[in-house]
Amino acid sequence: MRATAQKKDRYTLYTGDCRRVLAGLADNSVDAIVTDAPYAINIKRTAWDKSGVAFDPSVWAQCLRVLRPGGHMLAFGHARTYHRLAVAVEDAGFEVRDQIAWVYGQGYPKSTDVSKAIDKAAGKTRALVPRVDVNGVAGTDARKNGWVNSLTKTVRSDTRGITPEAQQWEGWGTNLKPSHEPILMARKPLDGTLVHNVLTHGTGGINVDACRADLGRFPANLVHDASPEVMACFPDVRANIGGTAWGTASAARVFYCAKPNARDKGEDNDHDTVKPTDLMRYLCRLVTPPGGTVLDPFMGSGSTGKAAMAEGFKFVGIDLMAEYVEIARRRIAGAL
Numbered sequence: 001m002r003a004t005a006q007k008k009d010r011y012t013l014y015t016g017d018c019r020r021v022l023a024g025l026a027d028n029s030v031d032a033i034v035t036d037a038p039y040a041i042n043i044k045r046t047a048w049d050k051s052g053v054a055f056d057p058s059v060w061a062q063c064l065r066v067l068r069p070g071g072h073m074l075a076f077g078h079a080r081t082y083h084r085l086a087v088a089v090e091d092a093g094f095e096v097r098d099q100i101a102w103v104y105g106q107g108y109p110k111s112t113d114v115s116k117a118i119d120k121a122a123g124k125t126r127a128l129v130p131r132v133d134v135n136g137v138a139g140t141d142a143r144k145n146g147w148v149n150s151l152t153k154t155v156r157s158d159t160r161g162i163t164p165e166a167q168q169w170e171g172w173g174t175n176l177k178p179s180h181e182p183i184l185m186a187r188k189p190l191d192g193t194l195v196h197n198v199l200t201h202g203t204g205g206i207n208v209d210a211c212r213a214d215l216g217r218f219p220a221n222l223v224h225d226a227s228p229e230v231m232a233c234f235p236d237v238r239a240n241i242g243g244t245a246w247g248t249a250s251a252a253r254v255f256y257c258a259k260p261n262a263r264d265k266g267e268d269n270d271h272d273t274v275k276p277t278d279l280m281r282y283l284c285r286l287v288t289p290p291g292g293t294v295l296d297p298f299m300g301s302g303s304t305g306k307a308a309m310a311e312g313f314k315f316v317g318i319d320l321m322a323e324y325v326e327i328a329r330r331r332i333a334g335a336l
Contacts, residue, residue: 003015003016003017003020003021003024004016006325006329008333010309010313010314010315010336011305011308011309011314011315011316011317011332012315012316012317013299013302013305013317013318013319013325013328013329013332014316014317014318014319014325015319015320015321015322015325016318016320017320018053018059018297018298018318018319018320019053019056019058019059019062021297021318022059022062022063022065022066022297022318023062025062025066025316026066027065027066028065028066028067028068028069028201029066029068029293030066030067030068030071030292030293030294030295030316031067031068031071031202031203031288031289031292031293031294032067032071032072032073032074032203032284032287032288032289032292032293032294032295033063033067033071033072033073033074033075033294033295033296033297034073034074034280034283034284034287034288034294034295034296034304034307034308035073035074035075035076035295035296035297035298035299035304036075036076036273036275036296036298036300036303036304037053037054037075037076037077037085037297037298038052038053038054038298039054039076039077039078039080039081039273040052040054040055040078040081040084053298054075054077054084054085054088054298055081055084055085055087055088056088057088057089057091057092058092059088059092059297060088060089060091060092060093060094061092061093063092063295063297064092064093064094064188066295067188067295068188068201068202068203069188069189069190069191069197069200069201069203069204070187070188070189070190070191070194070197070198070201070203070204070205071187071188071201071203071204071287072097072185072186072187072188072203072206072286072287073089073094073184073185073186073187073188073287074100074183074184074185074283074286074287075089075183075184075186076102076181076182076183076184076275077181077182077183077184078181078182079178079180079181079182082182082184085184086184089184089186090186093188093189094186094187094188095186095187095188095189096184096185096186097185097186097187098185098221099182099183099184099185099221100182100183100185100221100222100223100283101180101181101182101183101221101222101223102180102181102182102183102223102224102225102279103179103180103222103223103224103225104179104180104224104225104227104259105179105225105227105228105229106225106227106259108177108178109173109175109176109177109178110175110178111173111174111175111176111177112173112174112175113172113173114169114172114173114174115161115166115167115169115170115171115172116159116161116166118161118163118165118166118169119161119162119163119166122162122163122165122166124162124163124166126159126160126161126162127159128159179229183283185221185287187204190204202289202292203289203292206219206286206287207285207286207287207288207289210285210286211282211285211286219286223279223282225259259276260274260275260276260277260303264276264277265301266301266327266330266331266334267330268327269301269327269331271300271301271324271327273300274300274301274303275303275304276303277303277306277307277310277335280303280304280306280307281307281310281311283307284304284307284308284311284313285311288308288311288313290312291312291313291314292313292314293313293314293315293316294308294313294314294315294316295315295316295317295318296315296316296317296318297318298318298319299317299318299319299324299325299328300319300324300328301324301327301328301331302317302324302327302328302329302331302332303331304317305317305328305331305332305335306328306331306332306334306335307335309332309335309336310335315332317332
């Protein structure tokens with residue numbers, strides 16, 4: 001398929017295979033790369049998530065070529081396949097600098113109930129029965145008796161094993177609840193010293209002051225969504241910075257960003273892995289010099305581009321799917 005391009009003053013969007021499009025971009029032409037590459041975990045059996053393109057070093061070698069010396073790349077990965085992404089990026093010639101963890105409480109566990117699977121294999125149909133919830137409340141009428149999860153506000157329900165084997169494996173599953181996504185932080189090797197690179201190419205460092213968190217804290221390699229589940233993991237602490245008592249402050253207020261809501265996603269955006277604009281703004285701001293150009297070779301529905309517009313950067317986006325490029329165009333134009 002031949003790539004097509006839509007060009008505006010501050011952004012250029014390409015429809016086509018990123019490998020072909022990247023090959024046509026000039027050397028050292030972008031200042032930063034912020035992208036959400038396919039995880040290869042069979043997301044809803046979508047074709048774009050099956051290719052393994054994010055594990056191909058030749059893709060990242062092209063990204064390395066178009067990135068200025070000392071330029072940074074931030075690439076989202078999945079807990080299960082991140083290692084393959086990191087190795088491919090490193091094999092392409094990047095220096096792996098760090099990993100940022102985006103932690104959230106809104107993940108949905110995709111776990112197989114071992115007990116239910118055993119009964120199903122035996123041809124047994126299980127009936128719904130009452131169960132004690134996290135607060136110790138039970139009853140046949142769940143809502144009437146307060147049988148509601150205190151965190152998600154959803155009614156609890158369950159079944160019980162029928163066969164002896166199923167009863168033996170009651171409470172066993174196959175997967176943990178997803179609560180974080182790792183973001184690979186890599187850098188193109190410097191041209192000489194850091195000082196020479198920064199003064200010559202305008203890249204090489206990260207924008208610390210523009211990304212300081214609550215109370216002026218240094219930006220950390222942790223971002224979270226401030227959901228009740230996440231906040232409960234952080235104790236309240238008495239902060240005293242520079243001799244000034246700040247009172248009780250939650251350690252969770254280092255930096256937070258919730259998952260995107262419907263308004264953030266935009267109308268008719270059915271992409272499965274939309275990232276919140278605030279998170280992408282933070283990431284773009286962290287690694288892009290003022291007025292610089294951000295590249296996203298796996299643009300999806302355009303969250304990076306929308307963020308780049310809001311931060312005053314230029315943007316180059318690439319995606320294989322024409323329908324997502326159109327969604328991205330509307331979101332990016334709206335951000336302007």
